[in-house]
Amino acid sequence: MRYDSITEAIGDTPLVRIDPAVHGLRNIDLYAKLEMLNPFGSVKDRAAWHMTRDRLAVATERGDTIVELSSGNTAKALAAIAGMHGLPFRSVTNRMRIPEIKDLLLLLGAEIEELPGQAECLDPTNTDDPLTRIHRMLSTAETGYLHTDQYYSALNTEAHLTGTGPEILRDLDGRAPDHFIACVGTAGSSTGVATALRERDPGVDVLGLVAHKSDFIPGIRTIDELHEVGLFDPAGYDGIEAVTADEAIDGMLTLIRRCGLLAGPTGGGAYYGAVRHLRRFDAESTERRTAVFIVCDRVESYLSYIRRRRPELFNQPPRANSAADLATAEVAAATVVDVERARKWIAAERPLVVDLRGPFAYAALHIEGSINIVDQLFEELLHGGLPFGRQQPVLLACPVGEQSQRYAALLTRMGHRDARSLAGGIIGWRDAGAPLVSD
Numbered sequence: 001m002r003y004d005s006i007t008e009a010i011g012d013t014p015l016v017r018i019d020p021a022v023h024g025l026r027n028i029d030l031y032a033k034l035e036m037l038n039p040f041g042s043v044k045d046r047a048a049w050h051m052t053r054d055r056l057a058v059a060t061e062r063g064d065t066i067v068e069l070s071s072g073n074t075a076k077a078l079a080a081i082a083g084m085h086g087l088p089f090r091s092v093t094n095r096m097r098i099p100e101i102k103d104l105l106l107l108l109g110a111e112i113e114e115l116p117g118q119a120e121c122l123d124p125t126n127t128d129d130p131l132t133r134i135h136r137m138l139s140t141a142e143t144g145y146l147h148t149d150q151y152y153s154a155l156n157t158e159a160h161l162t163g164t165g166p167e168i169l170r171d172l173d174g175r176a177p178d179h180f181i182a183c184v185g186t187a188g189s190s191t192g193v194a195t196a197l198r199e200r201d202p203g204v205d206v207l208g209l210v211a212h213k214s215d216f217i218p219g220i221r222t223i224d225e226l227h228e229v230g231l232f233d234p235a236g237y238d239g240i241e242a243v244t245a246d247e248a249i250d251g252m253l254t255l256i257r258r259c260g261l262l263a264g265p266t267g268g269g270a271y272y273g274a275v276r277h278l279r280r281f282d283a284e285s286t287e288r289r290t291a292v293f294i295v296c297d298r299v300e301s302y303l304s305y306i307r308r309r310r311p312e313l314f315n316q317p318p319r320a321n322s323a324a325d326l327a328t329a330e331v332a333a334a335t336v337v338d339v340e341r342a343r344k345w346i347a348a349e350r351p352l353v354v355d356l357r358g359p360f361a362y363a364a365l366h367i368e369g370s371i372n373i374v375d376q377l378f379e380e381l382l383h384g385g386l387p388f389g390r391q392q393p394v395l396l397a398c399p400v401g402e403q404s405q406r407y408a409a410l411l412t413r414m415g416h417r418d419a420r421s422l423a424g425g426i427i428g429w430r431d432a433g434a435p436l437v438s439d
């Protein structure tokens with residue numbers, strides 16, 4: 001294999017059968033499409049290259065900056081491609097939550113522009129999702145940018161329609177698999193592959209996997225967030241199911257420890273979701289079936305993410321108090337106060353008001369006298385370092401009141417005397433006409 005450019009090594013990834021002794025399906029052959037073996041490390045190499053290749057000559061002539069809304073794999077691939085062509089790359093995001101990926105992007109020479117707003121919730125100072133807002137801003141700029149536009153560009157899907165999908169068909173001797181399972185971020189890979197497979201056999205069963213509503217799995221969206229994605233068309237899937245971060249990590253551990261596949265969390269999520277889905281067909285199947293799932297990227301970038309959730313895997317004591325292991329009943333039992341009662345409580349007892357939103361949203365508008373501790377940092381501080389004692393009454397506020405309720409439950413479990421959550425969050429407070437101040 002001899003190449004003139006590393007971009008020629010994008011694609012043609014292996015399709016590897018998972019040992020039936022590992023997945024336990026008796027009538028189904030399950031294959032992993034190893035997109036993690038692309039040269040920049042993920043399934044997004046294909047989309048990044050396909051979205052840029054025909055535009056690079058003009059961009060180089062004009063000295064454009066490549067720009068994309070990405071905090072992960074697309075940014076990584078685009079930064080590498082930009083560097084190869086002497087162009088700057090700017091990543092615009094509101095969810096740069098994986099430190100290793102941020103460091104890698106900086107190493108690749110990327111500029112990172114972090115926007116206000118939470119990944120999961122709208123910024124209350126804005127009625128638009130920040131991604132959508134920036135998307136519009138960039139689309140109207142005349143020159144200076146090569147905007148690859150992964151959430152809307154048909155080229156993203158086409159990379160998989162012409163590459164990933166046909167490769168799967170070729171490696172299965174021209175036959176489409178009965179089932180195809182993929183995690184959904186921009187929906188480019190799942191839509192493109194599904195379209196190629198269904199052109200061969202319209203009966204292919206397509207399952208899309210998203211992160212469970214209260215969970216963060218880097219690279220993919222929750223069902224609510226999916227509706228913001230221009231390429232996502234629910235009609236293209238026979239089903240959409242959720243996997244939790246814990247299930248994704250369990251699946252990942254199976255791939256790593258039993259199959260020699262050094263997959264990241266979404267590869268694990270795809271495996272876990274695939275086996276769960278396929279068990280239903282396995283029981284009633286009389287003839288052999290074939291299924292394919294995508295392993296999007298490798299594990300190394302997610303070590304700190306995994307350590308936070310499973311310290312015991314790294315020979316560290318398990319975390320006694322973590323928002324992830326709260327029972328639903330425990331969360332439901334947390335003290336929640338509506339805006340009117342919160343205002344009276346603040347006036348009478350002066351609880352410490354802790355705003356869990358991002359610093360930009362906080363700076364723009366917040367409850368007077370509140371302090372700002374971003375939710376991820378709050379979770380860290382819970383394990384030694386909260387700037388208030390157990391006797392201090394605390395009112396927690398997040399964008400819409402969900403995360404704050406979990407933390408109120410956790411503080412209560414940890415012995416805090418009076419921890420309450422603001423119902424409806426800062427958005428509810430604003431909608432009730434209660435006063436907000438800015439810095």
Ligand SMILES: Cc1ncc(COP(=O)(O)O)c(C=O)c1O
Nearest residue numbers: 184185186187188189219266296
């Ligand atoms: C780790 C990871 N897994 C899965 C996906 C989903 O791929 P797609 O954007 O094609 O839906 C992405 C996309 O960024 C990703 O980074």
